[in-house]
Amino acid sequence: MVMRKIIKIDEEKCNGCGICADACHEGAIEIKNGKANLIRDEYCDGLGDCLPACPTNAITFEVREADEYNESIVKERMAKRKMKSTCASGSCPGSQAQKIMVKHEREDENMDIGSELMQWPLQIKLVPVHAPYFDGARLLVAADCSAFAYGDFHRKFMRNHITLIGCPKLDSVDYSEKLTEIIRENEIKSVTVVRMEVPCCGGIENAVKRALQESGKFIPWQIVTISTKGEILN
Numbered sequence: 001m002v003m004r005k006i007i008k009i010d011e012e013k014c015n016g017c018g019i020c021a022d023a024c025h026e027g028a029i030e031i032k033n034g035k036a037n038l039i040r041d042e043y044c045d046g047l048g049d050c051l052p053a054c055p056t057n058a059i060t061f062e063v064r065e066a067d068e069y070n071e072s073i074v075k076e077r078m079a080k081r082k083m084k085s086t087c088a089s090g091s092c093p094g095s096q097a098q099k100i101m102v103k104h105e106r107e108d109e110n111m112d113i114g115s116e117l118m119q120w121p122l123q124i125k126l127v128p129v130h131a132p133y134f135d136g137a138r139l140l141v142a143a144d145c146s147a148f149a150y151g152d153f154h155r156k157f158m159r160n161h162i163t164l165i166g167c168p169k170l171d172s173v174d175y176s177e178k179l180t181e182i183i184r185e186n187e188i189k190s191v192t193v194v195r196m197e198v199p200c201c202g203g204i205e206n207a208v209k210r211a212l213q214e215s216g217k218f219i220p221w222q223i224v225t226i227s228t229k230g231e232i233l234n
Helices: 019-023 071-084 153-158 175-185 199-215
Strands: 002-009 029-032 035-038 059-066 137-143 162-166 188-196 221-226
Touching: 002 035, 019 029, 029 199, 137 153, 137 175, 137 199, 153 188, 162 175, 175 188, 175 199, 188 199, 199 221
Parallel strands: 137 162, 137 188, 188 221
Antiparallel strands: 002 059, 029 035
């Protein structure tokens, strides 16, 4: 053990997007329970490639007693991970390339299915905090990929809901602040979160949980997870 510079992760600020894990060339960071975690001190070289990548500034440096960085162990570990990994990007499960067999169950392929969209815009970053459609609304907060993954998304989730979408991995913002304002300033009846099974979607789930807590309101809520094969997991 030596005194050295090493990263520190603030779980309160972390939205679980996984960008820092992608940026770390040593594989020292993993997403566990929707939060970024430093796996072992000896994996972190203290150079901080993950710091500028973090959209919520949840990662900083600290000087403390820690195991020395072990380059040989890191190289061996990363080589094993590369061999086992099937991810196209090399680290993000959400980027895994896979072919999905499509099942067509509709009898009439020419039948038009109407949209259940009840408002515009949809993006969390663009939607106004104060809008008449929020009064008495049942709120749907969804990862944008979920609508493409789940075929009956409009009827199953969007019907009679005000829909907000976003991607915590691509948007360099903390959704919880905007969502807190929306929930606090409007009469929201319920909140449903639809996310994908990939780790980076933990960011949107955690943002909603924080928003509900910080709003000071008690509102019914639920989480629905969609698999990358387009199936409801829970």
